[in-house]
Amino acid sequence: MERLKVKLNNLELDNPVIPASGTYGFGYDYLDFYDPNILGSISLKGTTLHPRFGNVTPRIAECHMGMLNSVGLQNPGIHKVIEEELVKLDKIYHKKIIFNVSGFNIDEYVECVRLLDNIDKVGIIEVNISCPNVKDGGLSFGSDCSSAASVTKEVRKVTTKPLFIKLSPNVSNIADIAKSCEDEGADGISMINTLIGARFNLKTGKPILHNVTGGFSGPAILPVALRMVYEVYERVNIPIIGIGGISSAYDVIEMMYAGASAIQIGSSNLVDPYTCKKVIDDLPLVMDELNIKKITDIIGRAHK
Amino acid sequence: MVFNMKKIENYKIIHNNLIAKNTYEMKLEGNVGWIDKPGKFINVSVDSNYLKRPISICDYDETTLTLVYKVFGSGTKWLSNKKENEKIEALVNLGNGFELNTENEALIIGGGVGVPPLYALSKRLKEKGVKLTIILGFTSKEDSFYIDKFKELSELVYISSNDGSIGEIGFVSDIMIKYNLLDIPYYTCGPTPMLKAVHSISTAKGQLSLEERMGCGFGACMGCSHKTKNGYKRVCVEGPVFTSEEIIWND
Ligand SMILES: Cc1cc2nc3c(=O)[nH]c(=O)nc-3n(C[C@H](O)[C@H](O)[C@H](O)COP(=O)(O)OP(=O)(O)OC[C@H]3O[C@@H](n4cnc5c(N)ncnc54)[C@H](O)[C@@H]3O)c2cc1C
Ligand SMILES: Cc1cc2nc3c(=O)[nH]c(=O)nc-3n(C[C@H](O)[C@H](O)[C@H](O)COP(=O)(O)O)c2cc1C
Ligand code: FES
Numbered sequence: 384m385e386r387l388k389v390k391l392n393n394l395e396l397d398n399p400v401i402p403a404s405g406t407y408g409f410g411y412d413y414l415d416f417y418d419p420n421i422l423g424s425i426s427l428k429g430t431t432l433h434p435r436f437g438n439v440t441p442r443i444a445e446c447h448m449g450m451l452n453s454v455g456l457q458n459p460g461i462h463k464v465i466e467e468e469l470v471k472l473d474k475i476y477h478k479k480i481i482f483n484v485s486g487f488n489i490d491e492y493v494e495c496v497r498l499l500d501n502i503d504k505v506g507i508i509e510v511n512i513s514c515p516n517v518k519d520g521g522l523s524f525g526s527d528c529s530s531a532a533s534v535t536k537e538v539r540k541v542t543t544k545p546l547f548i549k550l551s552p553n554v555s556n557i558a559d560i561a562k563s564c565e566d567e568g569a570d571g572i573s574m575i576n577t578l579i580g581a582r583f584n585l586k587t588g589k590p591i592l593h594n595v596t597g598g599f600s601g602p603a604i605l606p607v608a609l610r611m612v613y614e615v616y617e618r619v620n621i622p623i624i625g626i627g628g629i630s631s632a633y634d635v636i637e638m639m640y641a642g643a644s645a646i647q648i649g650s651s652n653l654v655d656p657y658t659c660k661k662v663i664d665d666l667p668l669v670m671d672e673l674n675i676k677k678i679t680d681i682i683g684r685a686h687k
Numbered sequence: 688m689v690f691n692m693k694k695i696e697n698y699k700i701i702h703n704n705l706i707a708k709n710t711y712e713m714k715l716e717g718n719v720g721w722i723d724k725p726g727k728f729i730n731v732s733v734d735s736n737y738l739k740r741p742i743s744i745c746d747y748d749e750t751t752l753t754l755v756y757k758v759f760g761s762g763t764k765w766l767s768n769k770k771e772n773e774k775i776e777a778l779v780n781l782g783n784g785f786e787l788n789t790e791n792e793a794l795i796i797g798g799g800v801g802v803p804p805l806y807a808l809s810k811r812l813k814e815k816g817v818k819l820t821i822i823l824g825f826t827s828k829e830d831s832f833y834i835d836k837f838k839e840l841s842e843l844v845y846i847s848s849n850d851g852s853i854g855e856i857g858f859v860s861d862i863m864i865k866y867n868l869l870d871i872p873y874y875t876c877g878p879t880p881m882l883k884a885v886h887s888i889s890t891a892k893g894q895l896s897l898e899e900r901m902g903c904g905f906g907a908c909m910g911c912s913h914k915t916k917n918g919y920k921r922v923c924v925e926g927p928v929f930t931s932e933e934i935i936w937n938d
Contacts, residue, residue, distance in 0.1 A: 405908070412906040412924075415692040428909070436912075436919055441900040443910040445738045452902060457909045457919065591900075601737060653903035654737060656778070657695070 386677045387666060389423070389645050391622050392545040392570050394479060394506045396423035396645060399635060399678060400663050403626055403649035404429050404483035404509065404549075405454065409468040410476050413652075417660040419476045426481040426573075426647055427468070429511050432491040434460035444582040444591040449601030449628075450650055451580045453594035456485055461495050469504055479506025483549070486524075489537050497541040508544050509624075510534065513551030513576035525551035525576075528563040535567035547624060549573040550615075552604075557611050558618040565619045572615060573624040573647070575608045601650040604628045609641045616642025616683055630658060632665035636673065640685040691721060693780045693905050700773050701751065703766075707832040709758040710800075711767050714751055715775070722747045725807035726784035726896055726928050729754075729777040730904035735765035739778060741901050741923070743876075745803035746810070755803040755832065781904050782927050785894055790872045793817050794893075795837075796859050796885055798824040798877025804896055805876055806833060809840045819843065820871060822862050824881065828853035860884040879936075886931055893931040897922050 387398035402413075404426040410419060419425060437457030444451040458464065461484070472480065482505045486492035492510060499505050512534055513525035524530045535548055548564040550557060552575040561572050577598025582591045608627025615623060625643025629635060630651040638646050651658040666678070675681055698717035706712045721727075722744060730739035731754075740762040746753040758767050769775060785808050793812055797805045802823055809819055819841040825831040827850045834853075838844050845862045846854025855862065859881060863869055875885050876896035886895060899922040902910035906924040913922050915933040920926060 406903075408907050408909075415694065415905075436914070437909065440910075440912065442912070443738070443900040443902045443908070445736060448737055450737060450902065452908065452910060454909045454912075457912060653908050654739070655695075656693075656903070656905060656907070 384667060386670065387663075389679055391507060391547075391624070391645055394424075394545065397421075397478075398423045398663055398666065399639065399643075399645040400659050400666075401426055401481065401624070401645060401647045402652055402659055403647035404481075404511065405452075406649040406652045409464065410472040410480070413656055414475065416656045420478065421663055422478075422659055423645060424478060424481050424506060425476065426483050426509055427464070428458055429456050429483045429485045430458045430461050430464045430495065431456055431485050431487070432461055432494050434458065434463070439593040441591060441593055442597070444597060446580070446582065446599075447603065449599060449603035450653070451582060451592060451597035451599050452577070453592045453597035455594070461498055465498060465502065469502070473504060480504055481507045481509050481547070483509040483511055485511045489534055492534055493537050493541055496538040496546075500542040500544060505544060507547050507571070508538075508542060509547045509549050509573050510538060511549045511576065513549055513553075525560070526554055528556070528559050531560045532563040532567045535564045535569050539568035545570040547571040547573045549576055551576050552578055552607060552611055552627070558614045561615040562618045565621050569621060571622040571624065571644075572619065573626060574615060575604075575611055575627045578604055578607065600627070601654075602628045602630050605634060609637060612638060612641040612643055613685060616686060629662075632662050632669040635662060635666060636669060636675070636681065639678065639681050640683070642683045642686065644679075644682055691723070691780070693778060694721070695776060696779045697774050697776050698752075700769055700771055700775065702771055703769050706755070708829040710830065710832055711756055711758070712745075712832075713754045713756070713766070713769070715754070716751050718779070719747050719750065719752050721780040722752065724784040724787065725811055726804050727780065727782045728804075728904075728927065729779045730781060730901070731766065732776040732778075733762040733765045735761045738902065739904060740766070741781070741904055743804035743896075744807060746807050755800070755806075757800045778904055781923060783925060785874055785896070785928050787811055787815060788872060791817055792871055793819055794863075794868055794871040794873040794891075795819055795821040796824075796863070796873055796875040796877070796881075797822070798859055798881040799826065799830065801875070801877030801881070801896065802833060805874060806836065808874055809837065813840045820868060821845065822847065822859045822868070823854075824848070824859040824877065825853065826850070858884065860888055863888060883936055886934060889931070894928050895931065895934060896927045897929060898927065899923075
């Protein structure tokens with residue numbers, strides 16, 4: 384459907400709906416529910432240079448309209464993901480994917496991005512500088528302008544593929560950080576990653592997550608994500624993938640008003656595995672209702 | 688209708704009865720064509736909470752399935768308030784289930800709310816002519832359930848309780864030792880400390896059904912990972928049943 388098409392740099396998507404990293408595995412856990420080829424693209428589970436087993440369980444907690452996770456970037460390492468997961472995925476998903484990478488020092492980011500540079504299947508490299516789960520990891524790169532800038536600068540040197548930097552919301556100056564990434568050659572911004580939360584067991588008083596804190600996501604964070612996308616849109620001229628709390632076609636429209644060129648859906652997939660399909664099916668109906676002809680017409684409407 | 692995919696299904700409640708302290712038996716009518724073996728679970732939507740609640744299949748026939756659950760928090764509380772003829776929604780056909788092995792003898796070891804999935808399992812094993820020895824452990828008499836139903840399946844049913852108010856005082860592992868049941872191939876489900884004890888004292892092979900907090904229940908979030916000798920596995924997809932040979936305890 385023409386009216387749903389969006390562009391992220393040179394990558395044209397059939398629609399703006401993309402499942403978010405960490406909630407869609409490596410693409411084949413939803414095959415029982417719908418054909419993934421209806422999606423705009425897929426952001427794969429966050430991958431690191433070396434295999435990671437993640438945190439001790441319990442890794443999941445919840446709250447009203449939201450959840451906490453302390454998965455801790457469990458993944459089999461980038462070599463295995465490229466050699467096995469991408470090959471498997473290619474058989475069932477025929478479009479380009481968004482490859483999400485994390486690192487614990489700049490060299491790891493650089494090595495991952497370098498390995499992805501010549502892989503045709505990879506449409507966008509999404510650099511997660513914000514995962515709050517790993518104590519000595521991502522957080523530091525996403526928490527201030529200079530470290531965000533230095534990651535961007537170094538990975539930029541090793542790839543010509545579109546680079547989207549995925550930002551942490553756990554900062555006081557997200558628009559400044561986005562601007563530093565743009566200045567160092569980022570092609571786009573993905574935002575937001577999870578907030579940080581904790582829950583305690585009422586009977587024992589002890590933390591529910593073994594890791595004590597976890598990434599907070601789901602519908603409860605939508606207003607935070609909308610506010611931050613709005614702020615960043617004012618400061619940068621590169622496209623934004625809006626993420627955080629989206630569960631319906633209405634939320635997609637709102638996120639695009641705030642300034643997103645495409646959106647990702649995370650937690651809502653876990654609660655209802657049909658979410659992305661429903662949102663894609665509902666979008667044309669909601670656009671009719673709101674008199675929107677082409678979805679691209681509304682990007683940044685909140686600012687006009 | 689037979690299907691082998693994960694799916695959202697609606698079920699009509701036939702009854703939702705209190706059968707022990709805070710423990711309910713909920714019989715549901717709807718699609719059960721996916722239940723090809725005991726030990727699978729469903730993830731029940733509860734209006735009270737954001738995430739679904741995983742509950743094992745306790746029993747099933749051609750048109751119904753039965754859950755037995757204990758009220759722990761808000762989700763199971765919500766479930767306990769549902770009435771006959773109301774509907775519930777669940778993501779179904781989750782987990783691997785028990786493999787019905789070919790041995791002609793089996794030891795069934797259940798603790799508390801780990802007992803339910805062992806009921807359908809015991810029925811299927813009995814149908815295959817397997818000789819069953821059953822040990823059920825409960826906190827106390829008021830928590831106990833399904834003892835008579837298990838007794839219909841075997842003459843060898845041992846009961847233990849923490850306070851001795853029913854059966855013998857102590858743990859299921861005490862019974863295993865006392866009656867020298869350590870070399871019978873076993874199937875078990877219950878609290879983790881119990882599973883660890885059974886796993887460490889038995890000299891036979893076994894299948895253990897584990898619990899982990901779940902985000903999705905269908906393999907997408909990595910919330911429920913459990914370490915095994917063959918790497919990390921998802922309790923919701925490669926589990927909840929693991930073999931005694933592959934299992935490693937987290938920590
Ligand atoms: C595969 C599997 C099968 C299960 N089968 C049964 C069964 O047949 N009968 C039964 O009574 N219980 C069973 N449980 C445990 C049951 O899921 C929990 O008791 C229930 O989720 C508690 O929800 P709540 O809202 O009442 O409690 P809360 O404590 O408010 O729940 C908060 C969160 O923790 C999770 N949670 C709490 N306790 C457990 C637990 N023990 N295991 C996993 N997640 C938990 C909940 O799902 C929820 O996400 C099973 C668990 C698993 C993983
Ligand atoms: C279980 C889980 C795992 C996640 N893993 C990753 C990850 O590996 N890399 C990443 O960049 N973001 C990860 N995220 C963050 C999401 O991609 C998304 O940014 C966040 O959840 C906000 O969106 P939502 O409210 O729609 O869930 C994860 C989120 C969840 C819930
Ligand atoms: S609960 Fe999500 S992978 Fe098992």
